[in-house]
Structure formats: C-alpha cells, structure tokens
Amino acid sequence: MKIKNICCIGAGYVGGPTMAVIAQQCPDINVVVVDINEARIAAWNDADLNNLPIFEPGLDAIVKEARNRNLFFSTDVEKAITNAEMIFISVNTPTKTYGKGKGMAADLKYIELCARQIAKVAKQDKIIVEKSTLPVRTASAIKSILDNSGNKASFQILSNPEFLAEGTAVQDLLHPDRVLIGGDTSPEGEKAIQALVDVYAQWVPKNRILTTNVWSSELSKLTANAFLAQRVSSINAMSEICEKTGADVNEVAKAIGMDTRIGPKFLKASVGFGGSCFQKDILNLVYIAKSYGLDEVANYWEQVVLMNNHQKQRFSDHIVKTLYNTVSGKKITLLGWAFKKDTNDTRESAAIQVADNLLSEQAHVVVYDPKVASERIYADLEYLNTRLPEQNRQLLTVEKDPYKACKNAHAIAVLTEWDEFTTYNWQAIFDAMEKPAFVFDGRGILNQQEMEDIGFIYYKIGSQRPNFMQSN
Ligand SMILES: NC(=O)c1ccc[n+]([C@@H]2O[C@H](COP(=O)([O-])OP(=O)(O)OC[C@H]3O[C@@H](n4cnc5c(N)ncnc54)[C@H](O)[C@@H]3O)[C@@H](O)[C@H]2O)c1
Numbered sequence: 001m002k003i004k005n006i007c008c009i010g011a012g013y014v015g016g017p018t019m020a021v022i023a024q025q026c027p028d029i030n031v032v033v034v035d036i037n038e039a040r041i042a043a044w045n046d047a048d049l050n051n052l053p054i055f056e057p058g059l060d061a062i063v064k065e066a067r068n069r070n071l072f073f074s075t076d077v078e079k080a081i082t083n084a085e086m087i088f089i090s091v092n093t094p095t096k097t098y099g100k101g102k103g104m105a106a107d108l109k110y111i112e113l114c115a116r117q118i119a120k121v122a123k124q125d126k127i128i129v130e131k132s133t134l135p136v137r138t139a140s141a142i143k144s145i146l147d148n149s150g151n152k153a154s155f156q157i158l159s160n161p162e163f164l165a166e167g168t169a170v171q172d173l174l175h176p177d178r179v180l181i182g183g184d185t186s187p188e189g190e191k192a193i194q195a196l197v198d199v200y201a202q203w204v205p206k207n208r209i210l211t212t213n214v215w216s217s218e219l220s221k222l223t224a225n226a227f228l229a230q231r232v233s234s235i236n237a238m239s240e241i242c243e244k245t246g247a248d249v250n251e252v253a254k255a256i257g258m259d260t261r262i263g264p265k266f267l268k269a270s271v272g273f274g275g276s277c278f279q280k281d282i283l284n285l286v287y288i289a290k291s292y293g294l295d296e297v298a299n300y301w302e303q304v305v306l307m308n309n310h311q312k313q314r315f316s317d318h319i320v321k322t323l324y325n326t327v328s329g330k331k332i333t334l335l336g337w338a339f340k341k342d343t344n345d346t347r348e349s350a351a352i353q354v355a356d357n358l359l360s361e362q363a364h365v366v367v368y369d370p371k372v373a374s375e376r377i378y379a380d381l382e383y384l385n386t387r388l389p390e391q392n393r394q395l396l397t398v399e400k401d402p403y404k405a406c407k408n409a410h411a412i413a414v415l416t417e418w419d420e421f422t423t424y425n426w427q428a429i430f431d432a433m434e435k436p437a438f439v440f441d442g443r444g445i446l447n448q449q450e451m452e453d454i455g456f457i458y459y460k461i462g463s464q465r466p467n468f469m470q471s472n
C-alpha cells in the first residue's frame with residue numbers, strides 16, 4: 001500500500017518539524033498538519049519565516065522548500081482526517097494536574113479527543129500512527145475507541161515514537177539513529193507497518209528502521225528518555241562530590257566516557273535537565289511501575305527526578321550563600337532561560353526554578369535570552385503560582401541587550417549554554433558590575449582561567465570552589 005496523503009494532528013515541536021521533513025523528503029506525499037490552535041497555524045503559514053512558531057536551526061529552509069508544494073498547515077481537522085490514508089497523532093501528553101495520577105501519570109485527554117474525532121469523521125480505512133509519547137498499552141485504548149465508532153472503516157494502530165532532541169531537530173530527523181515502528185503482528189498489521197517503513201525508507205537507510213510489536217515500541221520511548229535523563233542525573237550527582245573533593249567533573253566525565261561501554265555523550269554536568277520530556281516521561285514510567293505494584297522499580301527511577309530537583313535547588317542555594325547569605329535587593333542577572341541552547345522552548349527549564357528561588361529571596365532578577373520572549377518568561381513564573389503575577393513583574397525584568405542586563409549586577413548566573421555567551425567582552429561586563437563580581441556558571445561553558453584573570457569570582461558547576469567559598 002502506497003501512502004499518498006498524510007495528516008498530522010498537532011503542529012507543535014514534534015508535529016511541525018517531523019512533517020516538514022517528511023514532506024521535503026517525500027515530494028509525492030501530500031502532508032497536512034492540523035491544529036486547533038489558530039495562532040500556531042497562522043504562524044506556520046506566515047510569509048516571514050522568522051515568525052515560525054518554533055525556532056530550530058535549518059527548519060525555515062525546509063519549510064520554505066515544501067510549504068504550499070506538498071506541505072500544508074490548517075485548522076480544518078476534519079477535512080485533513082477525511083483525505084488521509086495515514087494519520088499521525090502528535091498532540092501533547094503532559095503530566096496530569098488533576099485527579100488520579102496527578103503529578104505523575106500522562107494526561108491522555110488530548111489523545112482520546114483525537115481518537116474520538118477520527119472515529120467520528122473517518123469513513124474509510126486508516127492507519128493511525130502514535131507519534132506522541134504514550135504510556136505502554138495506550139494503543140489498545142485508541143483501538144477500542146476507533147473500533148466502536150459505528151462506521152465500517154477499519155483501523156491499524158502503529159507506534160512510531162519520536163526521538164528528536166530540540167535544537168538539533170532537523171538533523172535528528174534527517175539522520176536518525178533509528179526509526180522505531182511498532183505494530184500488530186497480524187497480516188493487516190504487517191501491511192500497515194510496511195506502509196510506514198516505505199515512507200521513511202525514502203531517506204532513512206533500511207538498517208536503521210526497526211520494527212517491533214506495539215508494546216515494545218511504546219515502552220522503548222519511555223526507556224530511552226529514562227536512560228538519558230539518568231545519565232544527566234548521574235553526572236550531576238558526581239558534580240556535587242567533585243565540588244567537595246577537588247575532582248573536576250569534566251575530567252571525570254572524559255575519563256569514564258573513554259570507556260567504550262560508557263561512551264562520551266550526555267555526560268555534561270549542568271544546573272539540571274529541563275525540557276518537556278525527561279521529567280514527564282520518567283514520572284509516567286514511575287506511575288506505570290507503581291500501578292503494577294513494582295515499588296522498587298518505581299523508586300529507582302523516581303530518584304532521577306529527585307536528583308534533578310536537588311541540582312537546581314543547590315545551585316540557587318549556592319548563589320545565596322556565596323553572596324553573603326543575602327540577595328535581597330541585589331541585582332542578579334540570568335543568562336539564558338531556554339532549557340538548552342538553540343531552542344526557544346522553556347518547558348521545565350532549570351532557569352525557571354532558579355529564578356523562582358532567587359525571587360523568593362527578594363533578589364532583583366534580570367533575564368537575558370537570545371530567543372525567549374519576555375511574556376513567555378513571565379508566563380513560566382506565573383505557572384508556578386509562588387507569588388502574585390504583578391510581584392513577578394516587579395522583581396524580575398527582561399532585557400534585550402546582554403551588556404545592559406549585566407550592568408551593575410552583583411552576580412551573573414549562566415543557565416543555558418548559548419554559544420554567544422562565550423563570545424562576550426567579559427572584561428567590559430566585569431568593569432560595569434558591582435564588586436566583588438560573581439559568575440555562577442551552571443553550564444561550565446566559560447574559561448575559568450580567563451574569568452579569574454579578569455577578576456571575577458568564578459564558580460563552575462562540578463569544579464572545586466575557591467577556598468573561601470568551601471562550605472567545610
Ligand atoms: N518536544 C519534543 O522534543 C518531543 C520529542 C519527542 C516526543 N515528544 C512527544 O510528542 C508529543 C507532542 O509534543 P510537542 O512538544 O510537539 O507538544 P506541543 O505542545 O508543542 O504540540 C502539541 C500540539 O497539539 C495540539 N493539539 C492538542 N489537542 C489537539 C486536538 N484535539 N486537535 C488538534 N490539535 C491538538 C496543541 O494545540 C499543540 O499545538 C508529546 O507526547 C511529547 O512527549 C516531544
């Protein structure tokens with residue numbers, strides 16, 4: 001079966017870039033990305049490519065090539081469902097904020113709404129592809145809704161989790177380590193799997209396309225994120241030991257990473273991992289384990305999140321402690337708000353928690369991020385509900401110019417590893433700051449020797465602190 005029309009429900013960080021790449025690589029497939037968020041669809045259709053709703057290096061060129069050729073963005077969900085043989089579901093699956101499983105389980109209401117809408121509209125057979133990250137066995141719930149739609153169409157459900165990382169989404173999509181497709185082992189299931197394999201095979205080498213049963217595929221996605229996040233928490237745990245012992249976490253990471261069994265990637269100590277996925281997916285895994293009575297398994301994975309919370313907390317505690325135990329009324333500049341470089345996404349960014357902690361200490365926080373809009377920053381803080389929105393706006397200012405942001409600051413904290421931070425004239429920044437001038441490098445991107453030669457009191461996560469800062 002050759003696919004000619006694809007619909008993707010959800011034009012977010014996954015749906016948008018993934019479909020743009022499919023459309024670019026498969027010019028004979030018509031791809032329609034739909035969303036209920038009208039503003040988002042309008043932004044995807046904006047003639048000025050600088051206004052795309054998502055910033056990803058290289059994405060604008062791909063959208064430019066494929067848009068209005070075989071890539072379309074629309075709010076007409078029903079029409080797109082009707083016309084497509086294959087429907088990707090790429091809607092958000094956030095952590096539940098209410099009811100049973102609150103704070104742990106994935107909220108599947110958006111998935112269920114999609115399934116019900118497909119059930120209502122589809123009159124012909126369809127292949128449904130789970131692109132969203134879902135708890136293992138979600139496919140059976142989707143199938144049950146679709147099979148009870150009352151019309152004669154039949155449905156095959158595939159799991160095709162997405163492994164792209166933000167900031168490198170386009171490269172990850174063009175050259176994936178693997179594409180994972182899970183499906184039913186029946187002849188119809190195998191036909192559906194083959195149809196999706198054929199789409200990817202237009203640009204992905206066949207030996208990188210892996211097919212499994214649905215449950216393995218769903219669980220592999222949660223497992224991959226749990227393992228990745230665990231590596232970050234593991235190196236962050238070591239960063240604290242390094243600071244106490246005089247070891248340097250970068251040297252430790254290099255030494256262990258040369259062991260081919262461990263490998264060098266994902267061993268960068270930081271102020272804590274962020275992003276919309278790691279915490280949500282681990283908590284979801286913890287919830288699944290608990291629901292099967294596997295308490296030891298649940299506790300094991302939960303520790304990855306607890307360690308991450310600790311890393312964010314200890315970073316802001318360290319700032320307060322170093323600034324003579326009070327930051328009240330002091331200007332503290334945060335460089336970076338995004339959860340990593342090369343993205344405008346701020347979901348679960350460590351910066352949010354660090355800023356909130358400093359605001360609770362009555363610091364005057366100033367934020368500079370090259371890609372994040374000020375309203376996003378205030379919205380992130382408001383979501384925490386720690387204080388009134390107007391108090392956040394009173395205590396925290398957002399600057400568009402990094403030098404202005406740092407002027408008269410008592411301390412600077414580097415919270416995102418944006419490349420441009422390493423290119424600044426740090427001497428000029430030092431000259432304009434209050435003295436002593438402190439830099440807390442939560443990403444370890446600045447040159448310690450150069451910073452100290454200028455006169456900064458410089459702290460790098462996972463390196464021994466100068467003697468006077470030692471806590472014991
Ligand atoms: N962000 C990532 O890097 C990433 C990577 C891999 C997997 N994932 C997973 O992919 C899924 C989507 O993540 P995202 O970051 O793209 O989310 P997102 O919030 O950026 O986008 C989801 C979109 O779905 C739309 N939507 C929700 N319900 C809808 C409905 N019924 N009809 C039409 N549109 C609807 C929303 O308006 C939103 O624009 C999640 O399950 C996530 O865990 C995300």
Ligand SMILES: O=c1ccn([C@@H]2O[C@H](COP(=O)(O)OP(=O)(O)O[C@H]3O[C@H](CO)[C@@H](O)[C@H](O)[C@H]3O)[C@@H](O)[C@H]2O)c(=O)[nH]1
Pocket residue numbers: 133162163164165166167225228232265266267268269270271272273274275276277278339340
């Ligand atoms: O050595 C490292 C690597 C990452 N991080 C931090 O970890 C977070 C997540 O980074 P990354 O994994 O690169 O970005 P995401 O876009 O969150 O991608 C993850 O989450 C996606 C959503 O599920 C998956 O598709 C990807 O495979 C998975 O890497 C960020 O805050 C990073 O700064 C570190 O602190 N140290």
